Amino acid sequence: MTISPLTLPDAEHAEEWVRTRAEEGIAAARALIDGLREDPPTEAMAALLVWDEAALQLGNVAAMGSLYGNVHPDEAVRTSAEKAEQDVMRLMTELSLDRGLYEVFAGLDASGLDEQASRLMAKVLADFTRAGVDQDDETRARITAINERLTEIDQEFGKVIRDDVRTIRVAPERLAGLPQDFLDAHEAADDGLVTVTTDYPDAVPTRMFAHDQDVRRDMTVAFLERGWPATDPLLREMFDLRHEIANLVGYADWAAYDADVKMIKEGPAIPAFIDKIADAAAEPMERDLAILLERYRADFPDAERVPNYDAPYYEELVRKEQYDVDSQRVRTYFAFDKVRQGLLDVTGRLFGLRYERIADATVWDADVAVYDVHDAAAGDDTAPLGRIYLDLHPRDGKYKHAAQFTLTDGVAGRQLPEGVLVCNFSRGLMEHDHVVTLFHEFGHLVHHVLGGQVPWARFAGVATEWDFVEAPSQMLEEWAWDPDILSSFATNAAGEPIPTDLVESMRRSDDFGKGYTARVQMFYAAMSYYFHVERPADLTARMIELQERYSAWPYLDGTHMFASFGHLGGYSSGYYTYMWSLVIAKDLFSAFDPADLFDEAGTGVAGRYRDCVLAPGGTKDAADLVADFLGRPYTFDAYAAWLAE
Structure with missing residues (x-):
């Protein structure tokens, strides 16, 4: 059976689509859960299948709410998406504290389950206990209220940061030292002053290149003052509520x-x-x-x-x-369009993937590029492994940092993994640091797609322990430093590839600091x-x-x-x-040959890494995934050696 990716709405119908998807997803989950309560299965596997499907439905709503709440250009759509996320979080809290549901699972015989189903059963029971299902009615009511308020605070905190773009206004001559393409893109207004924002494409080069110390200082102050004072009381309330909920369920x-x-x-x-x-x-x-x-x-x-x-x-x-x-010379080799295509070529070759551009896909903004991800070893007519969206430039109302957002989790035979890369890069020339960031964040996207072929929603994609999730992405950064790899896409306006000696100097200089x-x-x-x-x-x-x-x-x-x-x-x-993930990432990278980072068709070390670490998603503990790949437990040694170089 062929599973199709989502068809997203156009601008006119986006708000209605968000509301409908939320209502239908929550209703479907409620119906499944009501069935568990009213007619509990006698077989553990049957109960887990229902529970996992309900989790998938709720996950779809939460993911849509988080994504559209952070990226959609229309504020009304963002508001509806935030409400959808609040609604699903409220229901998830309700279910996690439902003692009747807990007793359904606690009363099942799990002895006949296979390894993954047994792992899921253990996680389900542990989730109920961590949530506070065994507390009295008054305590469970308080936990419910706290969780609802924490969702509101987290959304408000993110919204303030997202919307608080500060500016400095300076005379053009005070921007001396900045690259010419930056100056060309920042014309003076009628009053003769140039506006520079705290968005990354403005703030980073201003702090790096402006000769005027006062300009650098003013930009730094503006950047560090974002969110102040509005988020201070939000954060203090957040910390207090988190502490209270931990105490209520028995933690210090x-x-x-x-x-x-x-x-x-x-x-x-x-x-x-x-x-x-x-x-x-x-x-x-x-x-x-x-x-x-x-x-x-x-x-x-x-x-x-x-x-x-x-x-x-x-x-x-x-x-x-x-x-x-000279960073201004370096950036002449990193035109955005070439970097984006180079990223796809490199990761496709490394992991045995093929990316197909879907030019007619409906998206939330014209900047967003859409690709279906295929197994390169399979035929051209085979179904995709998943779909990715690249939303890589800043705009008003958009998330201000760099992250991978889930649109849908992938579950074998049920739903394709779809993920979104949300960044804020220049449309023209990029700093090499931003190239490294792009490789890093794309690592999350590859993990999401390759790990989205497992049979359980609970273990789909980047579903490992949270202090491991950065390790695969940090390791992929190494491919943004290899001279041969960079020369395949990093070319200047004359078409000349970045010189090997320059890349080697860049690597030595990056070690500085x-x-x-x-x-x-x-x-x-x-x-x-x-x-x-x-x-x-x-x-x-x-x-x-x-x-x-x-x-x-x-x-x-x-x-x-x-x-x-x-x-x-x-x-x-x-x-x-x-940093915990970086320690592991350095150990993972030690298995590769730094003289030959490409692994044709993904059949050697990279193929083993893909199959042992990325593809399993959360079906094993992270330490076991790493040990499967390295053939031993991870150690601190590779990181310590790198730091001491």
């Missing part, structure tokens, strides 16, 4: 509750891991900071530290002067952990303390970076995830 704090279903397992292991990374990064950080400060003192002799508003600019000077890497970059990441991780565990009344004061303890950069007076730190919503107390 939210971090302990959240860690219980992750690889790290225990809340106190999070600060221990943060300090382990911070200690390992201390010597590399001091070494590179000394180099950066020496260069900075050439212009500011009395400086004791490099301020964060000057760091990107002076990093570029060090890379240019000491590593012979990795110690203090790791420390900054640990500052963010510590903030996400301690904000949840301590719930400080003054978030700014605690942020400053943690910045001084972990970060390489001094606090910039009057700024409130945490106010737009969107990961406090989704990752909550677990921002350590990025």
Whole structure:
């Protein structure tokens, strides 16, 4: 049976489509659940099939709500999508606290189930317990109210960040140093001033290249002030409510509750891991900071530290002067259209995939490109493995960072996986850092599609422990650094490929600063952990303390970076995830031959990686997936060696 991808609505019918899809999905799930209650199956497998189908229906609504709420150009559609997400979250909370449903599953004999069904049964029962199903009526009612409010807060937090685009206005001559294509795209208004926004295509090059220190500082302040003061009370309420719900179900704090279903397992292991990374990064950080400060003192002799508003600019000077890497020259090799096609060519060749552009697909914005993903080894007439949407440029009302959003989870024989890459890149030339980000985020998309061929919705796609999900994407970044791979698509206006010696210099220069970059990441991780565990009344004061303890950069007076730190919503107390995943990613990459990263037709190391790590989705624990691929448990060794280089 051929399964077709979704047909999305045009602009005129989008709001109606969102409402209808939500109503029908929730109604279908309710009908399935009512059947479980009223006529419980006597066989465990039958009950699991009904439950998983209901979960799939609700997942479809939640995914649509999250995606359209973050990307649709029409505010009315975004509002309807947010309501749909609220409705499905409300129902999911209701079901998770339904003692009658729990008793249906707890009373079933699971002894005859196969390995995956047994795993699912264990997860279902654990979900009920974590939700608080065994609590008294009053406690369950309070948990319900908290969950509803947390959904509202998370949506409002994201909305504030999404909509709060700040600007600086400067005379054209004060933008000296910026690339010519940037200057051409930023004409002066009638009053003679140029408007520069805090969206990434403006903010990043302004901080990197503007010669005027005041411009760099003004942009940094504007960027760090997004969300302030509106999100401060939202965050404090969020932390308090998360702590309360953790206490209600028997955990010391939210971090302990959240860690219980992750690889790290225990809340106190999070600060221990943060300090382990911070200690390992201390010597590399001091070494590179000394180099950066020496260069900075050439212009500011009395400086004791490099301020964060000057760091990107002076990093570029060090890379240019000491590593012979001029980022403005580098970006001439990375025209957006070539990079996008190169990404598809590289990942297709690596994983044995073929991408077919669907030019007539209906999308929510004209910028969105749509591709069906096929198994390259299969015939041209075979059904696709899934569908992907690339929404890669900024616009008003759109999510401001880079992420993969689910549209539908893939379940074998039931539903195709469809995923959306949401980024904010330049339409013209790209910084190489953004090329790396594009490869990273596309790694999530490949994981979503390849892992979307499993038989259970619960295990579909990127359904592993949350502190593992970044590892496959971080590993794919390596392919954005290989000279041979880059030369296949990175060409300048004359069609000349990026020189190998330039890529090698770029890689050496990228290693500069990795110690203090790791420390900054640990500052963010510590903030996400301690904000949840301590719930400080003054978030700014605690942020400053943690910045001084972990970060390489001094606090910039009057700024409130945490106010737009969107990961406090989704990752909550677990921002350590990025570094935890990087440790595993470095170990995964150690299995590849760095001299030959391509693996024709996906039959060798890359094929084994695809089949052992990506394709299983969440059907196994992440540690087991990694061990299946490496032939051993993962270790800290590869990361430590890389950091010490």
